[in-house]
Amino acid sequence: MSNWKGLWLDPRAKLFLIVMCVLSSMIAPSLTYQLVLVLLIAVLGVLCGKWKYSVKAVCFYSVICMLTVWIMAVMTGTLRTMFVAFLGLFHKVYACGMLAGIVLSTTKVSEFLSAMNRIHAPKKFVIPFAVMLRYIPTIREDWHFIKDAMRMRDVSPSLGGFLCHPGLTVECIYVPLLMMASKAADELTIASVTRGIENPGPRTCLVQVKCGIADFAVMLAAVVFFVFELCVRGGVTG
Structure with missing residues (x-):
């Protein structure tokens, strides 16, 4: 195979x-x-x-x-x-x-950082982009968790659900998503700095x-x- x-x-x-x-x-x-x-x-x-x-x-x-x-x-x-x-x-x-x-x-992320280090890209560009590469999959995962939880309350994230119950949809789906997105951004930034993303030395990659x-x-x-x-x-x- x-x-x-x-x-x-x-x-x-x-x-x-x-x-x-x-x-x-x-x-x-x-x-x-x-x-x-x-x-x-x-x-x-x-x-x-x-x-x-x-x-x-x-x-x-x-x-x-x-x-x-x-x-x-x-x-x-x-x-x-x-x-x-x-x-x-x-x-x-x-x-x-x-x-x-x-x-x-x-x-x-490791491949991206190694490639950007080879072309001596500025850290102001590399760090936000690297965090974004990890940020989007995290938000997608949180979005699936919120949808699964809200199905138990008969709240749908679809356009029809929003038109039928706009207040409930915003309160139960979009507000938690924004809060989790903000928290995920802070956690990813801290994790990246802890792992040495700002280290000026050359990076290694498998x-x-x-x-x-x-x-x-x-x-x-x-x-x-x-x-x-x-x-x-x-x-x-x-």
Whole structure:
């Protein structure tokens, strides 16, 4: 039985991919290029072992794309302008958020710190980002605990539950979540400092952190797609 768990990428390559994704999403000439960008990110997610996440993300985005096309074809007037403006912002952000989810779920804090130490990144950037890598999974776990506890009181965190019982939903779900989020941030910060995150000396890591063929391949693919979008956008503008 194979022990392969997915493609491993250097944290520096992942940061480069996020930057290129933001740029590619900003200059995307049309909705088609946004969809292609999401599909490319999904392929990367599958290669990194996040195939369930990638499939769900692509299916959801496909529904949003069909909804966008339908609104542009059917609606008119102010309502159409309002929905198109909102969905336009959604399309610009979705690919970046999808890639960020893959990066956060596949990057260990120790690997990230070792990679940032190699490029001599400033501590003001490294420390908050490292805490965030551990913060988001902790909040997700707390969110599941709160939902399980509130089901015993017939309180649902869904939109329907919020519309039916807004006061009870905020009191029983969102207030505890905010309190736990604040507490988790303090605890993670203290734990990071205790483990020597501010130590100026070189860090060690069990995993050898270096850019390999796979890293250069995905970075090259990101640059090629970005340049292709620039050429298409320039041709359309011209």
